Amino acid sequence: MKHLFTFLTLLCVSLSIQAAGEQKQVFGRYEVHYMMLNSTTLSAEVARSYQLQRSGKMGYLMISVLENKEGGDLPQAVPAMVSARIKNLIGQERDIELREIQEQGGIYYVGNFSFDDEDIYRFEIDVKAEPGQDRPFTVRHQQQMYFE
Template sequence: MRTLLLLCFVLLTGFAQAEQKQVFGDYEVHYMGLTSSELDAKVARLYDIPRSRNVGFLNIAVLKKGVSDMPVAWDAKIEGEMSNLIGQKSELEFKRIQETSALYFISTFDFYDQNMYRFHIKVTPEGSKRTFDVKFNQKFYRGE
């Protein structure tokens, strides 16, 4: 069942506008935001993710290069906040999800239809003293 989550994220990645990642030396930070109603119901239930037309879902994955031939999932401390265009801020709380060879950090949040949000995520990879700032904007739409 756990591999179902990985499959869900892989399939949803195909819907993304473009690959959403930022590279910081040996680290890649991948991120994806969508309306939580787009998640598979079984996956949402398994990980206690509320499915709603007005709830956003954010997935962060940190990969480290140079450990093996392919980048590997890497643990990290993830903190973040989001704000709307008039500057109202909300803290994001992240839940760590460990699978066999994958590691995700997920957060949910309420949003207003067709509003643009600014995200500021601080990523401190395990074993690193550096914190990386991941910043991006995304518009959210009410789901079906």
């Protein structure tokens, strides 16, 4: 429980310091929330508990998928098939290995990636939120990453 509170607090703080504000894309009744930050923004304890590498040259990606149900007050976390890739501006591309974390009504997909200081990266996240969904929702995001 303590780790969940720490992780969620970090998420809120991290989202508030992003220049663009909240990062999400909406696909019909689904919302895909995501953030990419230097892994040093995580405390050592939180990084260890979520098995994330913590380094000034490593970033982490966190994704959650929420569903807005008719008549529902708040969107609810839903499990999904999620994959992610990172590409630099010269076209070098690699997959980001994601792990699913379920805690107290929240479902998160997290993974680490290495990056070069001040480089701009394109992230592509594919989400299948429903069984039998033919095509994934695709989130595309570009962000500059910095060493700490």
